[in-house]
Amino acid sequence: MRKKRKFFYLFVSPGFLGILVFVLLPFGDVVRRSFTGAVTGKFTGVKNYGIIFTNQAFLLAVKNTMGFTLVCIPLLVLTGFVTALLLNGLGSRGWMKAVYLFPLAMPTATIVMVWKMVFYRQGFLNLFLTGLGTWTGIWGEVRRDYLGTPAAFWVLVGSYVWKNLGYTVILWLAGIKAIPAALLEAARVDGAGKWQRMWYIILPNLKGSLYTIVILSFLNSFKIYREAYLTAGAYPDKSIYLLQHLFNNWFVNLELDKMAAAAVCTGGFLMIVILILQRLWDGNEWDEKNNRKKQ
Amino acid sequence: MNGMKKTTGKNNKAGKGIKIFKKALAVLSLSLPALLVALPIALLLSGALMDALEMKEYLNPVFMNGEGFISWKLIPDYPSFENYGKLLFATPQFFILFWNSMKLVCCILAGQLLAAVPAAWGFAVYQARGSRILFSLYVVLMLLPFQVTMLSSYLVLNRLDLLNTHQAIILPAVFSTFPVFLSYGGFRGIPPQMLEAARVDGAGELTIFIRIGLPLGKSGLLSAMVLGFLEYWNMMEQPMAFLEEKSLWPLSLYLPEITWGQAGFAFCASAITLVPAVFVFLMGQDYLEQGIIYSGLKA
Numbered sequence: 001m002r003k004k005r006k007f008f009y010l011f012v013s014p015g016f017l018g019i020l021v022f023v024l025l026p027f028g029d030v031v032r033r034s035f036t037g038a039v040t041g042k043f044t045g046v047k048n049y050g051i052i053f054t055n056q057a058f059l060l061a062v063k064n065t066m067g068f069t070l071v072c073i074p075l076l077v078l079t080g081f082v083t084a085l086l087l088n089g090l091g092s093r094g095w096m097k098a099v100y101l102f103p104l105a106m107p108t109a110t111i112v113m114v115w116k117m118v119f120y121r122q123g124f125l126n127l128f129l130t131g132l133g134t135w136t137g138i139w140g141e142v143r144r145d146y147l148g149t150p151a152a153f154w155v156l157v158g159s160y161v162w163k164n165l166g167y168t169v170i171l172w173l174a175g176i177k178a179i180p181a182a183l184l185e186a187a188r189v190d191g192a193g194k195w196q197r198m199w200y201i202i203l204p205n206l207k208g209s210l211y212t213i214v215i216l217s218f219l220n221s222f223k224i225y226r227e228a229y230l231t232a233g234a235y236p237d238k239s240i241y242l243l244q245h246l247f248n249n250w251f252v253n254l255e256l257d258k259m260a261a262a263a264v265c266t267g268g269f270l271m272i273v274i275l276i277l278q279r280l281w282d283g284n285e286w287d288e289k290n291n292r293k294k295q
Numbered sequence: 296m297n298g299m300k301k302t303t304g305k306n307n308k309a310g311k312g313i314k315i316f317k318k319a320l321a322v323l324s325l326s327l328p329a330l331l332v333a334l335p336i337a338l339l340l341s342g343a344l345m346d347a348l349e350m351k352e353y354l355n356p357v358f359m360n361g362e363g364f365i366s367w368k369l370i371p372d373y374p375s376f377e378n379y380g381k382l383l384f385a386t387p388q389f390f391i392l393f394w395n396s397m398k399l400v401c402c403i404l405a406g407q408l409l410a411a412v413p414a415a416w417g418f419a420v421y422q423a424r425g426s427r428i429l430f431s432l433y434v435v436l437m438l439l440p441f442q443v444t445m446l447s448s449y450l451v452l453n454r455l456d457l458l459n460t461h462q463a464i465i466l467p468a469v470f471s472t473f474p475v476f477l478s479y480g481g482f483r484g485i486p487p488q489m490l491e492a493a494r495v496d497g498a499g500e501l502t503i504f505i506r507i508g509l510p511l512g513k514s515g516l517l518s519a520m521v522l523g524f525l526e527y528w529n530m531m532e533q534p535m536a537f538l539e540e541k542s543l544w545p546l547s548l549y550l551p552e553i554t555w556g557q558a559g560f561a562f563c564a565s566a567i568t569l570v571p572a573v574f575v576f577l578m579g580q581d582y583l584e585q586g587i588i589y590s591g592l593k594a
Binding site: 004005007008009010011012014015016018019021022023025026027029030083086087089090096097098099100101102103104105106107108109110111112113114115117118120122123124126127130162165167170171174209212213215216218219222223225226229230243244247248251256259260263266267270271274275278 | 318321322324325328329331332333335336338339342354356357363364365366367409410411413414416417418420421422423424426429431434435436437438439440441442443444445446447448449450451466467469470472475500504525528529531532535536546547548549550551558561562565566568569572573575576580583584587588590591
């Protein structure tokens, strides 16, 4: 065993040293800086934290980022689940999966031109809506600007789902495939209907997938900044001013003390959320094992 | 899963009809998003083949900000390769940026192979005090967005005097923990008995890693490479923050700089940028799928 321990350190340490130098030590420095003034470098206590929590831009960005997350993650998780169920019912065609996955491979910069063409005031979406309106006679011409108004929020939500649907579908499909067929068959023989099987067997067995899908969707939701920045610039409509914009603008203006405090808060918050979700899931696993033992 | 369908049709005709109807409904509801995926791509590709005059006519309402709507033809009236010629023969910057992108992505992936794959093997095969906690730390680091570590990266790059060089982008990315996690997924599937048997036969630990670990666990590291390529080919935040000099930029930052007046040019540049990504996507689709599944194993 002792020999094995040596080899663990041997294999892990080169990468770990890099992480130490490029991530852990500098982050420690950031934590230190969050308690000091940017120019003087003197200890100022929690002053920086006080400043960011009364800063309008920070509060707006936190609110928007949370709002965005709370809207788009449930939306993505649900859409992905329904799509995965449908695909699974069809015997999941390979090319269908490829179509859903493709947006993941498209660099954001290549597609921004198309987004602009769709969402401009004279763009395709308005053209389509006007056509639909005059054809059905319900409404007339639609002249809406989607990128410079609060509608931009929904453009972002839409492009987030567009990009990440494939990722989620693959994860759900893997989860569904992992449910033992014998279990479903047994339930069917015992007379469980379609919805009963869904409720009592499929859904409980997918709890683990749900946890990982939520975490990874959350991770990917931060990358929406690319779309937001490219379609609307560094100071977009108020409805899509996200934490990512704020960090970037503080960085450009070299407001490092605020950045340090905000980085510590955001990092700490994320860590707590991750650990809670992890604990929730581990607890579940533990419960299930215990239940099995009892039976 | 097939049981779901079996209950609906008990070999009578009505049941069969319903089954077909349901299947058609499923296909229909799946094709709508598929169409939404395909349309932007079609727009992009047709734009890249369009003659400048024709495009100007279609896009005119957008420039003039007046009445009327944008229009488009998915098959251009006057298809031309004029933009490609201009891009490939008259725009040397484009080449520089293309190779910048290539260099960044290749160096990052090679570095990740050297740093992350052995680490993943260490986590998958050996145990030591603190290895579980260290792994949890890696998971948390993997999930932290760039913005949170932006300042810390800046501080260290500044101290090492690497700002405004390609190393500023490459080095922090090499030590990302995401590939550790994906490679770990591949190595975990190797049965420990096999390694034990090799040890009994007198193989050293390094030999085991190279001769057994790498060939059997290659799905993990290949999926890390595929996902990594797509991620870093699309990288924007890091170069935007750490590269001031435009001649060092990757393509992903250059494309948005092209103005509407040169829309055809932009489409064309986008299409060329898309080529490597599509190539990797098509070659590595299985690994991409596998990688996504690994990433969800126990994030």
